Amino acid sequence: MLIPHNAPLHTLVLLTMLPVTVLIVLAALALLWGLLKKIHRHNFMIHKQPPSPPGLPIIGNLHQLGALPHRSLARLAERHGPVMLLRLGFEPTLVLSSAEAAKEALKTRDVDYSSRPLSFCAGKLTYNYVDVAFTPYSEYWREMRKICVVELFSLKRVQSFQAVRNEWIDAFIQSIAVSAGKREAVDLGEVGFELNASITFETAFGRSFKGSLMDGKGFEKLLHEATAVVGSFAAADFFPYVGWMVDKLSGLHSRLDRVFERFDGFFENVIKEHLNSEKGNDEHEDIVDVLLRIQREHVQSGATWFTKNNIKGILQNIFVGGVDTGAITMVWAMAELVKNPEVMKKVQDEIRNWTSGRERVTEKDIDNLKYFKMVLKETLRLHPVVPLLVPRRTSAKTHMLGYPIQEGVRVFINAWAIARDPKIWDQPEKFIPERFNDSLVDYRGQHFELLPFGGGRRICPGINMAMATIELVLANMLHRFDWKLPDGMKAEELDMEEGAGITTFKKVPLKLVPVDNYYQS
Numbered sequence: 001m002l003i004p005h006n007a008p009l010h011t012l013v014l015l016t017m018l019p020v021t022v023l024i025v026l027a028a029l030a031l032l033w034g035l036l037k038k039i040h041r042h043n044f045m046i047h048k049q050p051p052s053p054p055g056l057p058i059i060g061n062l063h064q065l066g067a068l069p070h071r072s073l074a075r076l077a078e079r080h081g082p083v084m085l086l087r088l089g090f091e092p093t094l095v096l097s098s099a100e101a102a103k104e105a106l107k108t109r110d111v112d113y114s115s116r117p118l119s120f121c122a123g124k125l126t127y128n129y130v131d132v133a134f135t136p137y138s139e140y141w142r143e144m145r146k147i148c149v150v151e152l153f154s155l156k157r158v159q160s161f162q163a164v165r166n167e168w169i170d171a172f173i174q175s176i177a178v179s180a181g182k183r184e185a186v187d188l189g190e191v192g193f194e195l196n197a198s199i200t201f202e203t204a205f206g207r208s209f210k211g212s213l214m215d216g217k218g219f220e221k222l223l224h225e226a227t228a229v230v231g232s233f234a235a236a237d238f239f240p241y242v243g244w245m246v247d248k249l250s251g252l253h254s255r256l257d258r259v260f261e262r263f264d265g266f267f268e269n270v271i272k273e274h275l276n277s278e279k280g281n282d283e284h285e286d287i288v289d290v291l292l293r294i295q296r297e298h299v300q301s302g303a304t305w306f307t308k309n310n311i312k313g314i315l316q317n318i319f320v321g322g323v324d325t326g327a328i329t330m331v332w333a334m335a336e337l338v339k340n341p342e343v344m345k346k347v348q349d350e351i352r353n354w355t356s357g358r359e360r361v362t363e364k365d366i367d368n369l370k371y372f373k374m375v376l377k378e379t380l381r382l383h384p385v386v387p388l389l390v391p392r393r394t395s396a397k398t399h400m401l402g403y404p405i406q407e408g409v410r411v412f413i414n415a416w417a418i419a420r421d422p423k424i425w426d427q428p429e430k431f432i433p434e435r436f437n438d439s440l441v442d443y444r445g446q447h448f449e450l451l452p453f454g455g456g457r458r459i460c461p462g463i464n465m466a467m468a469t470i471e472l473v474l475a476n477m478l479h480r481f482d483w484k485l486p487d488g489m490k491a492e493e494l495d496m497e498e499g500a501g502i503t504t505f506k507k508v509p510l511k512l513v514p515v516d517n518y519y520q521s
């Protein structure tokens with residue numbers, strides 16, 4: 001700057017100080033800006049909603065769910081982030097798609113996220129929520145959950161059914177040996193379903209129900225119909241007052257009534273039969289025996305809340321939650337192994353070396369089969385059967401990664417998206433069991449990047465029951481047989497598409513030709 005030589009002294013002083021003054025003013029402004037920003041961010045986070053993909057009038061984001069909601073929601077999350085607030089009809093719905101968000105819902109704020117939304121179809125099938133899986137979070141749920149954990153699905157109870165598993169799996173392996181003899185392909189979804197249903201029938205109802213009116217294809221159809229109605233997006237759940245009319249016109253009411261009546265008639269018979277037949281002391285307690293004993297104990301202690309409907313509600317949960325899920329997991333494991341022959345060879349070598357010439361794999365063997373366990377983890381990572389878990393509902397005003405969340409919001413935890421998150425998993429789309437080598441990550445709800453059974457206080461209580469069957473049957477299938485694709489089909493041609501619904505079942509049935517390794521060697 002040019003200063004005139006005759007300028008007064010104070011002007012000179014002012015002008016020389018100008019840069020300092022400017023600096024001070026700038027610093028003060030910067031400070032003020034920072035402060036304002038902080039206050040603004042604070043207010044913003046208090047009132048700010050999570051990002052919401054734009055929706056349509058009335059239906060909101062419902063149309064964006066598509067046939068495979070876990071995939072559509074994962075794509076939306078790529079654009080809008082791991083915490084999204086959608087509107088499904090009139091229902092605000094929070095979608096969580098990162099391990100960090102899942103941890104906040106299932107650990108840090110577990111209580112706030114542990115309720116379930118009411119659902120028209122689930123309500124009807126569970127005798128108005130007197131079950132355990134669909135009932136809202138309450139003292140009642142805690143009591144029912146205790147019964148599940150302590151009595152029905154405890155490790156001791158799972159072990160007590162070991163003979164049942166052995167017997168059915170032996171028969172299953174024999175029937176596959178017959179197909180191997182004829183060199184004919186086996187539909188693994190079909191036989192896997194029959195096996196899981198048979199084991200569940202016997203553990204739940206006892207032997208007397210083999211050959212009952214539920215035996216055979218009738219039961220499979222009924223169960224698939226029950227899963228379909230429970231998983232359907234009933235209009236009544238998203239459009240209060242008018243939705244029920246849409247459901248009535250669409251035929252959902254009559255479908256639901258039919259499913260309910262068939263199951264109810266069946267459960268009535270089972271309970272009556274159990275009440276009429278005295279069991280000897282050395283006879284094995286099945287699940288219905290245990291539930292009837294608990295009911296008697298409750299009555300003796302003066303409690304009246306545990307009624308026949310509670311028993312039917314729990315049985316309903318076991319069938320809808322426990323039969324298809326096991327069969328679907330088996331199919332995906334075999335599909336991935338056939339698609340990845342080097343993994344198939346490695347896991348078969350491990351099993352065959354360990355059993356060294358023995359005819360079958362036992363439950364005791366399984367813990368020693370490290371690579372086999374990794375294969376199962378990798379299967380459950382790529383193919384979590386219930387990809388959005390069972391929907392949750394917030395039971396109080398709460399938070400999610402800094403966003404305030406209202407009470408009564410439906411919550412989907414996208415376990416499928418988290419298990420394929422490239423920020424967590426290297427080459428997430430590939431089937432690489434070795435990724436679990438030297439890793440502590442497992443699927444029991446402590447590691448939020450792998451949640452096929454959910455987590456927190458509503459984690460699946462049937463994990464041990466489910467895995468005992470899945471592990472034993474798969475280990476024996478891999479031990480005894482080699483598996484080939486039919487008609488010269490190549491591994492790359494295997495269709496891995498998922499079918500539409502709440503479970504991620506394989507759309508195209510998996511048909512493989514077994515080659516009997518036992519009689520070859």
Ligand code: HEM
Pocket residue numbers: 132133134145148153317318321322323325326329384385386389390391452453454455456457458459460461462463465466
């Ligand atoms: C591969 C097999 C299975 C898978 C992948 C699976 C998965 C799940 C998932 C994701 C949930 C929701 C958890 C959450 O909200 O965090 C759940 C809940 C449940 N599962 Fe399973 N499940 C399987 C087998 C079974 C079996 C065999 C049974 C019973 C015999 C069973 C009984 C239940 C019950 C009762 C609930 C509700 C728990 C509650 O709300 O407190 N599941 N399961």
